[in-house]
Amino acid sequence: MKIYTRTGDKGSTQIYVDKAVRVDKDDLIVQSYGEMDELNSHIGLLCTMVKAEHKNMLHNVQRKLFQAGFAISASTTLQQDDIDSLEALIDTLTNKMSPNTSFVLPGGSTAGAQAHVCRAVCRRAERAVISLAKHHDVPEVVYAYLNRLSDFLFTFARFVNIEAGVDEAPV
Template identity: 50%
Template sequence: MKIYTRGGDQGQTRIYADKPVKVSKADTVLACYGDIDELNSQVGLLACHADSETDFLHGVQQNLFQLGYAISATSSLNESDVLALEQRIDSLAAPLPPQRSFILPGGHVSAAQAHVCRTVCRRAERTLVAASMEHPVPATTMAYLNRLSDYFFVLARSLNASAGQPDISVPARG
């Protein structure tokens, strides 16, 4: 089977909802797919750097794939996936010192990559909101992406703490 089909050479492609639908490659739903795909790739890189979270991150990657299905057709993503993120956030946050200032991305390489995932996740969330104005999008998908960016933030703090790196605080201006 060849990887190329030449079907998209004129700027159109098919998405699969309840039936195949031809859309422009400029459609917001395709921008959303692209942002989610980029996020999934960044999460894969993070999993290579964050040994303690590899299994959880692989689960996140599976859920991101399901999130793509939810936009175009059906998905197994559900409220329990959102709750699992919340539980993981609470678990990672419990031993951390209270946050007293804004934090810059950085510190340990794994924490910096978690911040990259957070920012790509926020973009994917914005694109998903735009896509929801033109296509049906289950509420669970928006809740999942919203919670996922929170997870990446807390994970970055946790990874820095585990590596003995302090958070990089934004100094107060006075």
């Protein structure tokens, strides 16, 4: 199968809602997909920077981002348990660190800085999905997942910086 179809050369693409639909590439649905795709790619880059013991956790997040996209289009397995799992990860990591008492500058180690980039991209994806929800049915679990994911990515950034022995720079 060829990677190119030439069907999108004039600015439209096919998506799947309850059936296949052709939309412009700047449609809010496509923009939301794109934001989540960019986030997933940034998390993939983050995976190359972290210890092997953290990769499976991040790969699971990547799989859930695909489920968030499926929720926007046609079907998903994303559910409240996935949000609960992120909260449990946040709590586990938080319990291994001293309390966060101030805003911190994004940065630190290479992995910590990339986790902060992921967090910022996640917030943008969340905003895109919220905009989309004003015009299309989007299950609440999608934007709740993205909201919690940004919290996780902030916590993970702090964690990998501490793990690397890099002090956080307060604002």
